[in-house]
Amino acid sequence: MPTYSYSQCEQGTFGSGNDSYFFCRCPTTVLNKQWVLADLNINVDFSLLGNISHLYTRPxxxxxxxxxxxxIDDYTHxxxxxxxxxxxxxxxxxxxxxxxxxNGVLAALGIFEATKTFLLPNIIAFYPDPTATFTGSNRSSLNIFSQANYGEVPFVQDNQEKSVIAGFSSVGGLWTAFSGIFAILFGASMLHIFYGSKPLSIFGVAHRFQAEAMKKDCLARYPQILKENCSPEQRGLxxxxRDHLINLEFMDDEKDSPSSSVDQDPATDVERPLVAAGRVPDQIELNTIQISETEDRWTI
Incomplete structure (x- = not known):
């Protein structure tokens, strides 16, 4: 079995201040089968540690x-x-x-595939070492040896009980349940009951970046979208x-602007003939016609 002195091992510190730790890593050794799970003998002389052992209430x-x-994995787990x-x-x-x-971020989102696995020594018990030679009032030793295990191998795995996706799923399920209850009782969703919002909209939040261009395109494709069925006599299905299901609030400014009321085709305009017909008595001037009969011709 290979034996290394203290100077042959890599030494370093981890952390800072009172939370700093000292570590010693032995060189990597290729083990034969007879050396697998080798014993580890640790000797500590407290008289050489200085102030390290005085950080606690007792040495x-x-x-x-x-x-x-x-x-970090060794110190943490x-x-x-x-x-x-x-x-x-x-x-x-x-x-x-x-x-x-x-990756803790992926685990919080519910993606648990990014993992790593390593071995841990699980100490079963402590016994007095009758073969110890490193003895003294300020000396301590620990002889760690492998024990045959014919039972189960301890396996500890990180588990994220709650994730962001699970939270959205819970909120979505609760929202769906309340929406269903409101739909059964009132015939509409919660948003429609509390805020008067309509269930359908032509454009979403992402379309606000190109709102003006999409409004113009919509008016070009459907020029009568704001005018059809406007009179009380023509209002129907x-x-x-439009009043209760489809949201057209994004077109309100176009409806009030002068550009939306000009350059319209009179043949397809619905409101203009109705308004003109209503104003006929005020706009037409009646002229009287006098006809006199003569011998040769009619004069007007």
Missing amino acids: QLPLVIGLSNNT TVPVTFIPGVNMAAPYILGIRQVYT LSLI
Whole structure:
């Protein structure tokens, strides 16, 4: 089994201030089958730690033993083992599997495919180590060895109970239920009952960027859209649909502008003949005709 001294391992710190951590990563070693799940013997001399052990109410040193290739994953998902002076322990462990999300934004949206998996050492128990040689009042040791596991392998997986899409689905289901209730009781949707909005509209919110161009195009395609069935005598099914189902508020400014009332074809204009017919008595001047009879000709 390979043995490495402290100076041969990679050393570094993680975090800052009182939340900083010191880590030591041993070199990568290609193991034979007889070295798989090798033992780990950790010796700690508290007299050499200085102020590290005095950050707590009593001298102690928490150590995180990780098997992933990411230091952050080791500190985040592994339970630390705490050393205290003068204790020599032996602890068996079995391997567990941990699966975490690599993208929290996608997980919040309900996309759970972006994950990564790594191993975790699950320590089963702690026993006094009768074979310990690194002893003393300020010395501690921990001998971690693999235990045969004939049962299930612990598997811990991140799970997002609620997501943004699930929230929209819940709101949509609630909205649909209330809309159905209002439709049964009042014959219309909630928006129509509370705000008077019509259920159908030719254009949506996205069309507001080209609103003027689309209004002109609509008037060019349907020049009588604002004039047909306007008189009380001609109002029928189309007027009922326009008043209660189809929203034409985007055409209101076109209806009031002078440009919408000029250059119209008199043959297809509905309102103009009606208005002209109503004003005939005020516009026509009656002229009297005098006819005198003579011998040779009629004079007017």
